[in-house]
Amino acid sequence: MFVIVLSFVLVGILVGVLAGMFGFGGGLIVVPAIVTFISIHEPIFVSNSMHIAVATSLFVMFFTSIKTTYAHYKANNIIWSIALKLKMGLIVGTVLGAAIASYLSSSLLESLFIIFLIYTVIKLVLKMLNSAKSEADEYCNNIDKPLPILLYIYGLFTGFVSVVLGIGGSIIIVPFLRGRNYRLTTAAAIASSIVPFLALFGAISYIIAGYGLSNLPDYCLGFVYLPVAISLIIGSFIGVSIGVNLSGKISQKLQNWAYLVIMLIILTVMIL
Numbered sequence: 001m002f003v004i005v006l007s008f009v010l011v012g013i014l015v016g017v018l019a020g021m022f023g024f025g026g027g028l029i030v031v032p033a034i035v036t037f038i039s040i041h042e043p044i045f046v047s048n049s050m051h052i053a054v055a056t057s058l059f060v061m062f063f064t065s066i067k068t069t070y071a072h073y074k075a076n077n078i079i080w081s082i083a084l085k086l087k088m089g090l091i092v093g094t095v096l097g098a099a100i101a102s103y104l105s106s107s108l109l110e111s112l113f114i115i116f117l118i119y120t121v122i123k124l125v126l127k128m129l130n131s132a133k134s135e136a137d138e139y140c141n142n143i144d145k146p147l148p149i150l151l152y153i154y155g156l157f158t159g160f161v162s163v164v165l166g167i168g169g170s171i172i173i174v175p176f177l178r179g180r181n182y183r184l185t186t187a188a189a190i191a192s193s194i195v196p197f198l199a200l201f202g203a204i205s206y207i208i209a210g211y212g213l214s215n216l217p218d219y220c221l222g223f224v225y226l227p228v229a230i231s232l233i234i235g236s237f238i239g240v241s242i243g244v245n246l247s248g249k250i251s252q253k254l255q256n257w258a259y260l261v262i263m264l265i266i267l268t269v270m271i272l
Contacts, residue, residue, distance in 0.1 A: 004041070005231045008033070012235020015060070019068045019236065020243020021250075022170060022188050022259055026064055026236065030057040031113065031165075032269045034228060038217075045217055050109040052216070054101070054165065055206030055223030056232075058199045064236040065195035071244040077189035079182075085151035086158065086173065086194050093159020094198055098205035101164045113165050117267040120171050124260050127178060158194070163202040169195060184255050185247050 011033050015026035034053035039046055072078050101109070154176055158169040170191035177187035207222030219226045247255070 004037070005227065008228050008231035009235040012060070012232040012237075013239040013242075014235075015232065016064060016068075016236035016239020016241075017243040017246070018239075018262065019064050019192065020071060020240045020245070021247045021255065022174065022184070022243075022262075026061050026232075027054070027057040027162075027165065028117070028171065028263075028266050030060060030232060032266060034225065035110070036269070037228070042217055045215060048210075048213075048215055048223070050107075050113075051206065051210065051223045052220070052225050054109065055203065055210065056225045056229050058163070058202040058206060059224045059229050060232040060236065061199035062196055062203055063233045064240065065192055065199055067237055067240045068192045068244070069189075069196060071240060072189035072192055075189075075244065075248065077185055078193050079186065079190055080193075082151065082177075083190050083193045085148050086155040086190070087197060089152040089155025089157075090159040090169075090194055090198055093156040093161075094163050094201045094205075095159075096156075097160040097163030098202060101205070101209075104164070109165065114267070114271060116161065116165060116171075117263065120175070121260070121263045121267060123175055124256075124263060127175065128256055128260065155194070159198055162198050163205065169198055184252050184259075188247065 011029060015029050018029065019026060031050075031053040034056055035049050038049040038052065045052065069078070104112075154173065158172045161172060162169045170188065173191040173194070174184070174187045177190060178184060182190075203224065207224055210216060210220065210223030213223075216223070217225055250258075
């Protein structure tokens with residue numbers, strides 16, 4: 001058990017670093033890690049593995065994102081006018097996502113997760129290829145401010161996808177804002193600021209949906225696997241400060257490449 005706890009603390013540190021640097025809620029790391037853990041160590045619960053992974057991811061994400069948002073707030077990285085409009089659409093999206101997710105099978109959720117990762121990687125590659133042809137990637141003087149209605153729509157879509165797949169929403173919001181020439185640090189900060197509400201609502205929904213079910217591991221709160229969740233939270237709190245500090249010291253180009261490499265690694269793990 002000690003080795004398992006230590007392993008998830010280390011995963012939590014990685015999640016915290018990535019949350020600080022890229023605005024990740026952590027789902028892209030946590031979900032595959034928990035699914036893999038259950039399939040190896042507790043295979044009798046594999047039928048609910050994706051639901052457990054998503055629920056635990058959202059639970060951890062709530063605590064991690066609060067610390068990340070505060071760190072970005074102190075660094076004055078958040079544009080609140082953008083964040084608030086995204087949140088308005090997010091409310092509707094999370095309600096729809098939570099209502100639908102409990103009726104989907106674990107295998108279907110996993111397939112949707114992989115498809116979404118493939119889409120994200122392709123979008124990142126295209127963005128980086130375009131950036132290589134200009135210097136727009138290194139500065140943020142020509143911001144294309146999105147229309148309010150577009151922010152509401154993206155917020156709705158983000159809320160729906162995030163609750164269904166257990167991701168923090170940055171994987172949707174960050175590329176959207178980067179496409180309008182916001183710096184990666186700013187885009188990550190805005191994405192981080194919308195995650196706490198999304199994660200809290202999503203986690204509560206999964207706790208209610210899983211409450212009283214018998215085919216779950218010991219020490220589960222609904223679908224939330226508490227021993228794993230606590231280990232991840234401890235690690236993520238350590239990693240967040242490291243990530244925010246690094247985001248201000250590493251070039252945008254290097255951050256973009258790191259972001260892409262991480263996506264490719266996660267995609268490979270999920271497919272295999």
